[in-house]
Amino acid sequence: MLKTTLKATCLAAVLVLGNPVYAQNAAVVNGQSIPSALVDFIMAEQEKRGQAASPEMRATIRQELINQEVMKQEAVKKGLGSSPEVKYQVQMMNQAILANALREDFYKNTKLTDKEVETAYAEIAKMMGGSEFRASHILVEQEAEAKAIIDQLGKGGKFADIAKAKSKDPGSAPNGGDLDWANPNSFVPEFSQAMVSLKKGEYTKTPVKSQFGYHVILLADTRQATPPKLEEIRPQLEQKMINDKWEEYQGKLLSGAKVK
Structure with a gap:
């Protein structure tokens, strides 16, 4: 896995950086230089992936670059670099690498103010606050089935037993129809409206x-929800906010592009 990743990193680095002139070379292959700075760059990329820098890693990177340079030179001799397939592949890799570079630059330089984070948190706290409901339900396909179940409950039938036997909801039926604690917004409107109108029991x-389909709903209990504190979710919140900004930025670029 490491070797495959290393090969891909070396290839990507060569495609983007090419073979610029540097003061020092890690190797010279048939007159073509492999700069030490290129090895340094790939070393840094491997460290970002959690690999510990070592002389052995440097030697492996150097050898992989030599291998790729030898293969590249032979491919050029055979004229393979002029084939449409190879040109398209190189073009696609360049596009992907540069697009990723733009994304990394955006994430690196996008800063959030405390006010932005606090405003976003307030919206989340509002949605997560309020009342939570613990409900159970029995889901069936036909209205007549639901009415028969309601009659059965009226005669003393146990809700959980009926749910296990007749509910078509595979997620809750084994648990007697229990849907656990949830905000009303978690359910479709028809279900939520009926649920919140019930009293406990x-x-x-x-x-x-x-x-x-058709639901028979039982309200077991209610409670006041307490949203997590800002500092408890701040890293995840900030990541989502930056992700949203990136999506917005991409949208602006695409809408501003002249495409024929």
């Missing part, structure tokens, strides 16, 4: 229709 007396 109540179940819906008429079937609730949604895109999934």
